[in-house]
Amino acid sequence: MAGDRSDVVVVGAGPTGLVAACELARRGVVIRVIDKLPAPAGESRAIVVHARSLEMLDRMGIAGEIIDAGVKSLAMQLYAAGRRLALVELDQVDSAFPFSVTIPQTETERILAGRLHSLGVTIERGVELTTLTQDGDAAHLTLRHASGAQESADATWVIGADGSHSTVRAQVGTKLAGSFQGERFILGDVEAEHSLDPDSMYTYFSPDAGPLLAFPMRGTRMRLIAQVRHTGGPLDLNPSQDELQRIVDARADGITIIQSHWLTEFEIHHAQVPAYRFGRVFLAGDAAHVHSPAGGQGMNTGMQDAFNLGWKLAMAVYGTCGQRLLDSYHAERHPVAAKVIEFTTRLTQVGTLRHELAVKLRNELVHAASGLAPIRHAIADQTEEVALSYRGSPVVAGHRHGRVAAGDHAPHVADTDLQGQMSAAWSPEFGGHVIVTVGTAEPAVLPTSVREAGDARQVLVTHAGGSPTDGYHLSVADPGHLVASRYGLRDGGRVIIRPDGYVGYIGDLAASVVPYFTRLHG
Ligand SMILES: Cc1cc2nc3c(=O)[nH]c(=O)nc-3n(C[C@H](O)[C@H](O)[C@H](O)COP(=O)(O)OP(=O)(O)OC[C@H]3O[C@@H](n4cnc5c(N)ncnc54)[C@H](O)[C@@H]3O)c2cc1C
Numbered sequence: 001m002a003g004d005r006s007d008v009v010v011v012g013a014g015p016t017g018l019v020a021a022c023e024l025a026r027r028g029v030v031i032r033v034i035d036k037l038p039a040p041a042g043e044s045r046a047i048v049v050h051a052r053s054l055e056m057l058d059r060m061g062i063a064g065e066i067i068d069a070g071v072k073s074l075a076m077q078l079y080a081a082g083r084r085l086a087l088v089e090l091d092q093v094d095s096a097f098p099f100s101v102t103i104p105q106t107e108t109e110r111i112l113a114g115r116l117h118s119l120g121v122t123i124e125r126g127v128e129l130t131t132l133t134q135d136g137d138a139a140h141l142t143l144r145h146a147s148g149a150q151e152s153a154d155a156t157w158v159i160g161a162d163g164s165h166s167t168v169r170a171q172v173g174t175k176l177a178g179s180f181q182g183e184r185f186i187l188g189d190v191e192a193e194h195s196l197d198p199d200s201m202y203t204y205f206s207p208d209a210g211p212l213l214a215f216p217m218r219g220t221r222m223r224l225i226a227q228v229r230h231t232g233g234p235l236d237l238n239p240s241q242d243e244l245q246r247i248v249d250a251r252a253d254g255i256t257i258i259q260s261h262w263l264t265e266f267e268i269h270h271a272q273v274p275a276y277r278f279g280r281v282f283l284a285g286d287a288a289h290v291h292s293p294a295g296g297q298g299m300n301t302g303m304q305d306a307f308n309l310g311w312k313l314a315m316a317v318y319g320t321c322g323q324r325l326l327d328s329y330h331a332e333r334h335p336v337a338a339k340v341i342e343f344t345t346r347l348t349q350v351g352t353l354r355h356e357l358a359v360k361l362r363n364e365l366v367h368a369a370s371g372l373a374p375i376r377h378a379i380a381d382q383t384e385e386v387a388l389s390y391r392g393s394p395v396v397a398g399h400r401h402g403r404v405a406a407g408d409h410a411p412h413v414a415d416t417d418l419q420g421q422m423s424a425a426w427s428p429e430f431g432g433h434v435i436v437t438v439g440t441a442e443p444a445v446l447p448t449s450v451r452e453a454g455d456a457r458q459v460l461v462t463h464a465g466g467s468p469t470d471g472y473h474l475s476v477a478d479p480g481h482l483v484a485s486r487y488g489l490r491d492g493g494r495v496i497i498r499p500d501g502y503v504g505y506i507g508d509l510a511a512s513v514v515p516y517f518t519r520l521h522g
Pocket of ligand 1: 015016017035045048127162164166187284286287298300
């Protein structure tokens with residue numbers, strides 16, 4: 001590939017870059033994936049994969065591998081001073097995967113890289129981006145190879161997924177903006193004796209410091225993350241097992257570390273770039289936003305950035321969308337990371353209260369609120385990222401129906417047969433839109449703007465904006481109103497589910513789907 005012009009160069013083969021690369025490669029886009037490291041990082045940083053990411057990985061064809069390599073977490077528990085304040089079960093999460101999976105980031109990356117390899121793409125390791133410019137014709141990159149050789153390469157588009165110290169970010173002339181009062185954490189990947197439920201994630205509030213997070217993993221393996229006081233001194237990159245044990249003993253009961261694999265201190269800021277798109281260049285993952293590991297949202301948010309961008313950029317490469325769709329990447333994803341930063345900042349503030357009265361009040365409030373089922377469900381849906389919505393996005397269309405509006409995460413239908421029919425259309429081999437016609441009384445028919453192409457269910461939608469968009473039409477006979485009630489379509493209707501699993505359009509049977517597709521070309 002070296003020397004040729006690529007459709008897309010993905011800079012960085014962390015979880016964000018790997019998802020972006022898989023999404024482009026499975027749609028046949030010509031890509032290069034480069035990473036300056038000669039081999040994948042050996043440190044397992046993020047360890048939680050949430051429900052929404054499992055749905056994404058399912059569409060990519062690798063959710064099963066991730067689940068098999070990890071441990072299912074079915075609940076979150078919150079403790080303070082030995083008392084359980086809250087138990088939030090995840091089984092009601094609105095997803096085909098109502099749980100989280102705890103799995104080392106190294107494993108997640110290994111499985112993603114395997115998928116990319118199966119799509120015929122080799123990650124170019126030991127290749128570092130050093131400069132990046134762009135003009136009306138292309139993006140121009142200078143790459144330094146491990147041998148010391150310099151290479152000039154061109155690409156139509158570039159994805160900067162090169163982490164928190166992003167070179168791409170610097171080269172487009174932007175910066176992270178936010179709070180640089182770093183939060184300090186001690187992290188331990190350990191073997192531990194404990195009596196915790198292996199299928200739960202734990203948070204312990206402490207009276208005089210930040211929270212301790214404990215994630216039981218396979219066997220006796222456990223991830224511990226404890227916020228520690230910021231002394232202003234340098235990071236201790238080799239804290240001792242005794243030190244971590246002292247912190248654990250002060251905040252939780254009955255966890256004895258018997259061996260440690262990785263102990264370190266790290267510091268996190270809360271910050272985000274002001275824009276995610278700079279002409280031909282897109283920023284994603286840690287290159288675009290950094291925040292506290294509380295809630296385990298960092299890696300998940302980065303992978304979802306890439307998933308949002310992948311299908312859009314593929315349409316741009318094939319010339320089947322306009323600038324509006326590409327700009328919608330910023331419009332949809334920038335507010336998501338802003339909310340994660342707000343959420344994790346608040347979580348830290350709540351978790352680090354010191355005043356005795358405030359601590360008591362917090363504990364009582366958390367205990368009382370978590371006794372209410374709707375609040376527990378809302379917390380679970382938010383943590384698992386299925387409550388996230390792109391309502392108001394410039395590329396979604398249609399009115400609100402019941403609780404569902406265009407831009408929402410496609411609700412899960414509990415009926416296995418009906419959900420199975422819908423999910424079949426989202427197979428890893430098919431990366432387009434799915435038009436679902438839900439008929440409650442009569443068999444549903446194709447909208448007139450849609451014509452069949454090839455396979456009986458594959459369709460082309462003709463519209464004013466340009467070349468037709470390909471999609472998949474699924475006619476769901478729903479006399480029991482199972483799908484209709486889930487989507488708030490009392491008398492049946494039509495839903496367009498985007499390639500990333502969000503509702504692009506929702507409307508009555510009589511309404512036209514054309515305006516939605518025209519928007520993509522706007
Ligand atoms: C100690 C620690 C613990 C963490 N714990 C958690 C946790 O529990 N939960 C959570 O959600 N998140 C956690 N995180 C954050 C999480 O690891 C990141 O959010 C995640 O790795 C972001 O993925 P990314 O692909 O965007 O960036 P990265 O994983 O940083 O990947 C970027 C890649 O780009 C490459 N690269 C950089 N510059 C260049 C260049 N110029 N040219 C070519 N390649 C380049 C790098 O080598 C790297 O492979 C933790 C982070 C740290 C440091």
